[in-house]
Amino acid sequence: MTPEMDDQGxxxxxxxxxxxxxxxxxxxxCGHTLCESCVDMLFVRGSGNCVQCDxxxxxxxxxxxxxxxxxxxxxxxxxxxxxxxxNKRDFDFSNLREYNDYLERVEEIVYNLTNNLEVEGTKQxxxxxxxxxxxxxxxxxxxxxxxxxxxxxLLLLEQQGNEQRRLETLQEEQRQLQAKRKSKQxxxxxxxxxxxxxTILLAQHKDRAAQLETQIEKQKQVxxxxxxxxxxxxxxxxxxxxVNRLEEVLYHYQPIHMHTxxxxxxxxxxxxxxxxxxxxxxxxxxxxxxxxxxxxACHRAIQDAFSxxxxxxx
Amino acid sequence: MFHISSQxxxxxxxxxxxxxxxxxxxxxxYRNKMLAxxxxxxxxxxxxxxxxxxVLFRHYEKRLLxxxxxxxxxxxxxxxxxxxxxxxxxxxxxxxMEYHPRxxxxxxxYLSCKVDEFNVSSTQFVGNLVQESAAGQERALEQILEYExxxxxxxxxxxxxxxxxxxxxxxxxxxxxxxxLLENPESLRKSVDDFLTRVTLTDSGLLFPPxxxxxxxxxxxxxxxxxxxxxxxxxxMGLKEDKETLLKMYDAMRRIKxxxxxxxxxxxxxxxxxxxxxxxxxxxxxxxxxxxx
Numbered sequence: 001m002t003p004e005m006d007d008q009g010x011x012x013x014x015x016x017x018x019x020x021x022x023x024x025x026x027x028x029x030c031g032h033t034l035c036e037s038c039v040d041m042l043f044v045r046g047s048g049n050c051v052q053c054d055x056x057x058x059x060x061x062x063x064x065x066x067x068x069x070x071x072x073x074x075x076x077x078x079x080x081x082x083x084x085x086x087n088k089r090d091f092d093f094s095n096l097r098e099y100n101d102y103l104e105r106v107e108e109i110v111y112n113l114t115n116n117l118e119v120e121g122t123k124q125x126x127x128x129x130x131x132x133x134x135x136x137x138x139x140x141x142x143x144x145x146x147x148x149x150x151x152x153x154l155l156l157l158e159q160q161g162n163e164q165r166r167l168e169t170l171q172e173e174q175r176q177l178q179a180k181r182k183s184k185q186x187x188x189x190x191x192x193x194x195x196x197x198x199t200i201l202l203a204q205h206k207d208r209a210a211q212l213e214t215q216i217e218k219q220k221q222v223x224x225x226x227x228x229x230x231x232x233x234x235x236x237x238x239x240x241x242x243v244n245r246l247e248e249v250l251y252h253y254q255p256i257h258m259h260t261x262x263x264x265x266x267x268x269x270x271x272x273x274x275x276x277x278x279x280x281x282x283x284x285x286x287x288x289x290x291x292x293x294x295x296x297a298c299h300r301a302i303q304d305a306f307s308x309x310x311x312x313x314x
Numbered sequence: 315m316f317h318i319s320s321q322x323x324x325x326x327x328x329x330x331x332x333x334x335x336x337x338x339x340x341x342x343x344y345r346n347k348m349l350a351x352x353x354x355x356x357x358x359x360x361x362x363x364x365x366x367x368x369v370l371f372r373h374y375e376k377r378l379l380x381x382x383x384x385x386x387x388x389x390x391x392x393x394x395x396x397x398x399x400x401x402x403x404x405x406x407x408x409x410x411m412e413y414h415p416r417x418x419x420x421x422x423x424y425l426s427c428k429v430d431e432f433n434v435s436s437t438q439f440v441g442n443l444v445q446e447s448a449a450g451q452e453r454a455l456e457q458i459l460e461y462e463x464x465x466x467x468x469x470x471x472x473x474x475x476x477x478x479x480x481x482x483x484x485x486x487x488x489x490x491x492x493x494x495l496l497e498n499p500e501s502l503r504k505s506v507d508d509f510l511t512r513v514t515l516t517d518s519g520l521l522f523p524p525x526x527x528x529x530x531x532x533x534x535x536x537x538x539x540x541x542x543x544x545x546x547x548x549x550x551m552g553l554k555e556d557k558e559t560l561l562k563m564y565d566a567m568r569r570i571k572x573x574x575x576x577x578x579x580x581x582x583x584x585x586x587x588x589x590x591x592x593x594x595x596x597x598x599x600x601x602x603x604x605x606x607x
Contacts, residue, residue, distance in 0.1 A: 305484025
């Protein structure tokens with residue numbers, strides 16, 4: 001028994017999901033929950049008052065609760081209503097600051113309505129806004145519906161594709177099953193009829209079965225290429241908008257040149273050959289174990305000796 | 315490396331005059347600040363002049379050197395060099411009247427041990443203040459920790475100091491490898507060390523790259539010992555063609571040597587007179603508690 005089955009209960013009849021697994025909690029505009037059966041009982045007339053807060057409610061306003069906390073559901077409903085009116089988008093504003101201010105105002109309104117603060121004032125603000133921005137609201141509504149339609153179309157296409165694939169695989173399986181059965185039957189018939197010894201027949205049958213297997217494998221591997229890897233379906237004419245070619249300069253590696261203001265220092269690898277290492281203390285085995293070698297100290301000393309020697313001219 | 319260090323960028327000046335100017339300005343800034351604050355007993359005569367500060371600076375610098383030399387465990391030379399350089403840089407931009415050199419001197423040594431990775435615990439450090447009692451050492455440590463951040467700030471957080479000791483080693487190695495004309499470079503080592511110790515007490519560290527100072531030390535010691543090393547610069551350093559750089563090098567070396575000649579230990583009676591004045595200033599206008607010693 002999971003914990004959430006136990007705590008979500010109807011405040012009136014106290015049944016929980018544990019006792020009645022098909023229990024559905026419904027939320028109304030005041031934010032309080034009731035189970036389905038209680039709703040039917042109390043609102044048999046169509047309207048009534050909330051059990052906990054006594055606000056007048058209608059039965060039609062009850063919606064199935066989606067969130068654990070009924071307050072969240074209430075806010076979601078309010079937000080949907082507010083956003084139907086306040087539906088401006090980011091490109092409706094000239095700069096980011098204005099857009100953020102607008103969003104801030106929307107949040108204020110939603111907050112006020114959810115927590116029952118200044119409900120009257122907020123409603124008036126909303127009405128005023130609606131009156132002023134009527135045409136923009138209409139325009140955005142239209143845009144929104146168009147976008148939703150496009151999304152739905154895509155979803156539909158995807159679903160259809162999935163369906164098709166499922167059917168195809170099913171059919172394929174059927175065919176394979178049938179083929180197998182046929183070959184078995186053929187074997188039995190031959191064992192009955194023919195005069196060839198049984199072992200040879202069995203061997204032949206095995207061969208044929210193996211051939212069938214490979215055939216099936218090959219068929220599976222034939223990928224039905226209907227779409228290109230980018231997702232564009234084959235055969236569809238794509239309108240190619242001219243993409244602006246970005247001319248970029250190819251990067252060329254330039255080695256770093258350090259101005260040491262002094263004579264050139266021999267390379268670390270050359271030090272031994274040039275005889276420098278003879279004048280440095282030889283590294284003990286303990287030092288060498290850690291990766292030290294006398295060339296490192298020698299090189300460092302020479303670098304320091306030559307660095308800045310010709311300063312300030314270099 | 316020196317050529318990309320903050321020492322080269324920010325703490326290497328062109329000539330002695332600019333250093334004098336900076337010290338004079340530090341002195342003036344403190345005077346003006348005190349005169350403007352309107353405290354009782356403030357007048358021009360009470361304060362130290364820039365050259366008087368210089369005398370006291372040299373006195374305390376010598377004391378810092380002695381402290382570092384008497385330090386137990388033995389302080390490596392680079393740590394000593396770094397400490398003196400911090401001391402010098404600090405008082406380039408600040409007046410001795412504002413921060414007493416006695417305190418700053420110890421903080422320079424302490425910071426230098428940390429920066430140069432010469433591991434000394436703070437108790438061990440103050441244990442070297444042999445004239446103090448245990449309580450005195452405690453107080454000294456508190457003072458050190460109090461002013462440490464100030465020192466770092468006044469050094470502008472440029473804590474890595476390139477001293478001439480490693481360049482000196484490098485040059486000796488190079489001479490032994492490439493310059494067989496000089497038979498026994500090791501014989502020069504003692505006088506070179508001596509030269510380098512004396513040069514840290516001058517302003518050379520703020521004017522010349524450490525490699526040039528090391529080169530000066532070696533060439534000087536060689537000429538003193540009667541050995542000729544002129545061709546080292548022209549042949550090995552490839553300066554035979556580059557007359558300009560060669561001249562500059564000789565000029566730098568000459569300037570370093572003259573700075574060394576100019577240095578003299580401060581006279582005791584002068585020191586005492588100015589010390590009295592300094593103590594007066596710190597007692598009357600100073601905000602910090604004084605330490606003995």
